[in-house]
Amino acid sequence: PRLVTLAAAQLGPIQKAEGRDVAVGRMVRLMERAHKRGVEVVVFPELALTTFFPRWYEEDISRADHWYEHAMPSNETAPLFEAARKYGIGFHLGYAEKTPDGHRYNTAIYVHPSGEVVLKYRKVHLPGHRDFDPIRKVQHLEKRYFEVGNLGFPVIRAPVGGQEANIGMMICNDRRWPEAWREMGLQQVEIVMLGYNTPSLNMDNRGFEAHHLRVEHSHLSIRSGCYQNACFGVATAKGGTEDGHELFGHSIIVNPQGEIMAQATSWGDELITADCDLDDCNLGRTTIFNFAAHRRTEAYQRITTQ
């Protein structure tokens, strides 16, 4: 067996007025708890350092600059890197990135306990809209605040705890797109790390969506992505009432059979863990999802041309 202990480190709400020090302090405490429970990797949510700011409209985008990280690590995020070193834990962090040449991305990194950033991903599927939308009850301005990620869906072989594993990342809305999973499945991904911020209610106000299906659709997407690509998924939410708006939490860890191994039950800071045998990826990928044997690419032309 190739055992590795993974954790989803769910965060409760982060209010607009709270500084990064508050979130980072909470994350360091979760890493301390993770260490006590033998965890080797923790996955934090999307945009883990601040409130989910794309709900707030800024006409002049430069006035939103304070939501972005201009360096990683920085003075404010250094305690995460120190905790990683101290506890020997790798971590996945989602944050808003502003590059030196002025590009903005919704980004995630995987950091080795040594402090090295071994993998970076920039969100490809940006939901929502670019301009203020008067029909919506709450804005979702990801298309305003971020450019489409320009790194594709990279998968690399990296040290994960005591093992080497093929790791990849996606961010929130990406999990609903089978193409994102398959891009990584085709690279033999074994662990997909993903963070999300998903409102409990559909704020689009353009049609009825049954509220009880919101969590269902999230879990359905992650479970099928893991099953159909024979990989583990660690899906970590920010949950609870943030700036008056509810995010649904329900973080999960899923195995290559599509089963939920662990699930958060609170909407606060909560660590869920699972002992994962990476060899469990072999069954699917050598049988029903042996891509080389069974995929029929000649029948899939529309997927990349439309």
Ligand code: CDT
């Ligand atoms: N953060 C993020 O991508 N959230 C979306 C909400 C969709 S509603 C615009 C999600 O897919 O969960």
